[in-house]
Amino acid sequence: MPSPKPLEIKLENHPQDLIRQLTHIYSAAFKPPPYNKTTAESQTFSIGFDNILKRDDFRLYVAWDKDRPIGFAYGYHLNPDYGWHKVLGPPLTKAGHGHWLNDAYCLAEMAVIPGYWGRGIGGGLHDALFENVSSTHQLLSTMQDDSTNGYQMYIKRGWINLLENYWVSQVDRMYRVMGRLPA
Numbered sequence: 001m002p003s004p005k006p007l008e009i010k011l012e013n014h015p016q017d018l019i020r021q022l023t024h025i026y027s028a029a030f031k032p033p034p035y036n037k038t039t040a041e042s043q044t045f046s047i048g049f050d051n052i053l054k055r056d057d058f059r060l061y062v063a064w065d066k067d068r069p070i071g072f073a074y075g076y077h078l079n080p081d082y083g084w085h086k087v088l089g090p091p092l093t094k095a096g097h098g099h100w101l102n103d104a105y106c107l108a109e110m111a112v113i114p115g116y117w118g119r120g121i122g123g124g125l126h127d128a129l130f131e132n133v134s135s136t137h138q139l140l141s142t143m144q145d146d147s148t149n150g151y152q153m154y155i156k157r158g159w160i161n162l163l164e165n166y167w168v169s170q171v172d173r174m175y176r177v178m179g180r181l182p183a
Contacts, residue, residue: 009063009064015049016053030111034143055077055082061128063112070113075130077103085101138181140154159179162177163177
């Protein structure tokens with residue numbers, strides 16, 4: 001049972017020490033519908049985390065319920081060598097939004113354990129991640145489903161749809177790219 005008191009959200013300086021817990025949160029958050037992510041996708045998240053730690057301006061915030069991590073958000077400044085430019089650059093450019101990749105900070109992943117959904121934890125993680133970020137643009141990719149808590153939270157925080165209904169290789173669901181100008 002989640003504690004009724006406010007949770008703590010803090011920047012983690014040693015994220016590699018939390019990979020097992022973050023993978024558990026990721027799996028728990030994205031296994032239920034409408035996400036339906038597989039065990040293999042959770043393992044891919046875990047395996048790729050070491051490489052993500054090396055990205056420019058990487059920051060990880062974790063929400064804690066006492067000594068238990070129950071949510072996280074991480075992001076980084078997009079570098080032209082990252083997949084965003086290679087995979088999403090052409091369709092964003094075709095849609096008239098290629099300039100959003102210039103000087104962009106990306107919310108790469110955010111997840112909260114389902115028992116904690118609807119309590120503002122995702123919003124707190126989001127806001128902490130973007131606080132004091134210096135960039136011209138902010139980007140994220142999320143599943144193409146208007147009903148998710150995440151999508152509703154993004155809309156309330158000023159995100160707009162830049163690219164919709166694109167497929168990510170090897171997964172059976174559609175995604176959208178959203179953008180926001182820093183406040």
